[in-house]
Amino acid sequence: MKTIPTLELEHLREDLEKTSTIELKHGEKYRTSEWYTGAGDIAHKKDGRSFEVTATYTLRAEVKVMEGVFDPANPTLAQIYNSRGRCVAIVDQTVDELYGKSIRNYFECHEIPLEMTAFRAWEADKTPETVHKILAVLGKDGCDVSRNEPVLVVGGGVLSDVAGFACALQHRRTPYIMVGTTVVAAIDAGPSPRTCTNGKEFKNSIGAYHPPVLTLVDRNFFRTLATGHIRNGMAEIIKMAVTDDPVLFELLEEYGPRLVETHFATLEEDKVLTEIADEVIYRALYSYMKHEGTNMFETYQDRPHAYGHTWSPRYEPAAKLMHGHAVTIEMAFGATLAVELGWLKPAERDRILNLCGELGLSVFHPIIEDIDLMVEGQKNMRRKRGDGGLWAPLPTGIGACDYAQEVPRELFETAIKAHKTVCAVFPDGGAGKEMYLKDLGLE
Numbered sequence: 001m002k003t004i005p006t007l008e009l010e011h012l013r014e015d016l017e018k019t020s021t022i023e024l025k026h027g028e029k030y031r032t033s034e035w036y037t038g039a040g041d042i043a044h045k046k047d048g049r050s051f052e053v054t055a056t057y058t059l060r061a062e063v064k065v066m067e068g069v070f071d072p073a074n075p076t077l078a079q080i081y082n083s084r085g086r087c088v089a090i091v092d093q094t095v096d097e098l099y100g101k102s103i104r105n106y107f108e109c110h111e112i113p114l115e116m117t118a119f120r121a122w123e124a125d126k127t128p129e130t131v132h133k134i135l136a137v138l139g140k141d142g143c144d145v146s147r148n149e150p151v152l153v154v155g156g157g158v159l160s161d162v163a164g165f166a167c168a169l170q171h172r173r174t175p176y177i178m179v180g181t182t183v184v185a186a187i188d189a190g191p192s193p194r195t196c197t198n199g200k201e202f203k204n205s206i207g208a209y210h211p212p213v214l215t216l217v218d219r220n221f222f223r224t225l226a227t228g229h230i231r232n233g234m235a236e237i238i239k240m241a242v243t244d245d246p247v248l249f250e251l252l253e254e255y256g257p258r259l260v261e262t263h264f265a266t267l268e269e270d271k272v273l274t275e276i277a278d279e280v281i282y283r284a285l286y287s288y289m290k291h292e293g294t295n296m297f298e299t300y301q302d303r304p305h306a307y308g309h310t311w312s313p314r315y316e317p318a319a320k321l322m323h324g325h326a327v328t329i330e331m332a333f334g335a336t337l338a339v340e341l342g343w344l345k346p347a348e349r350d351r352i353l354n355l356c357g358e359l360g361l362s363v364f365h366p367i368i369e370d371i372d373l374m375v376e377g378q379k380n381m382r383r384k385r386g387d388g389g390l391w392a393p394l395p396t397g398i399g400a401c402d403y404a405q406e407v408p409r410e411l412f413e414t415a416i417k418a419h420k421t422v423c424a425v426f427p428d429g430g431a432g433k434e435m436y437l438k439d440l441g442l443e
Contacts, residue, residue, distance in 0.1 A: 153167075192292055231434070239327065243305070314381075338394040341404070391403045
């Protein structure tokens with residue numbers, strides 16, 4: 001066998017060291033999709049037998065608040081799908097029943113072939129099995145979606161999570177456009193980069209980071225929602241108001257009950273309330289994506305939008321609570337915990353609890369008195385957030401927050417007792433209205 005002389009090897013290594021770090025930027029003509037770009041570098045180590053790769057991934061995601069998404073006069077979707085020759089759509093079964101005719105008519109008017117499949121999307125359907133069913137539609141034996149073909153997803157929070165996850169898995173990254181038809185989907189789950197299904201006894205524990213390339217928010221879909229679902233979605237707006245936007249909080253204090261009652265000004269004509277509704281939606285979206293969208297892969301744990309989402313993922317499925325009520329229970333408890341820590345004034349805590357109560361959202365449930373369950377949920381969340389700490393967002397004022405790295409069991413017990421006492425003045429001890437998941441047989 002031929003060997004390379006030692007001197008020649010040394011020359012080869014010297015040659016490698018001359019180009020020890022190479023920066024690679026790929027040409028535009030080779031891009032897989034118009035929404036994604038990337039670059040990186042590769043660096044030799046001096047031992048001549050190892051190297052290091054660093055890569056960055058950049059995406060462009062847009063969020064638009066508009067009216068009449070499926071009005072044929074609105075060119076937004078047509079401009080995207082005309083050049084692609086078709087639209088592959090995944091829609092919520094209920095959305096198909098209510099708006100299927102309008103969706104089909106939109107694409108017919110623009111002479112764009114539509115391949116639309118409806119899925120039931122209850123909380124009970126937020127499973128890996130549903131993801132596989134969607135993948136069967138997107139895959140080779142279904143619509144055979146291309147890697148640069150944006151799938152259209154139309155539905156609520158559950159569908160946005162499972163369909164987004166399916167798109168993340170299809171060809172490892174298939175783009176999608178999200179049209180949220182519930183408050184949760186429009187404000188929170190829809191534009192979010194976090195796609196997921198529920199795991200055993202822990203909510204949203206299986207997933208991938210894969211945001212829609214375009215989110216279209218049209219509050220007119222809220223008209224046909226049950227009032228309980230409007231209320232449920234308000235929780236995700238409250239979390240951003242408390243942790244990031246004091247003006248939004250004041251708007252909710254003044255107009256929140258009317259927004260729930262009128263389904264965001266869609267059940268009656270009121271020009272002022274319509275403007276308020278659009279302002280509330282826009283401010284909530286902006287605050288959410290300011291932190292969520294720019295910290296796409298949860299590289300950092302200073303995440304205000306996680307307020308209400310530290311302990312609730314464990315007790316929400318255990319108590320069969322609607323997501324919004326589970327979140328406000330934790331937000332309310334978190335406000336009391338912040339008072340115990342000296343971070344928040346009691347009067348500010350009371351404003352938070354009163355706002356939730358005025359909207360009919362829960363501020364207390366006996367499930368949080370199960371200390372073992374809460375501690376177990378805390379352990380799960382610490383692992384999920386990287387073992388560096390719990391990093392639970394807690395308010396330090398209206399429109400500001402900080403992060404509790406740890407919450408000892410003793411403090412848990414003290415804060416829960418204090419919180420139960422505070423909530424005793426609320427009707428039914430702060431239970432709220434319509435807090436349970438009806439699709440699991442609870443009222």
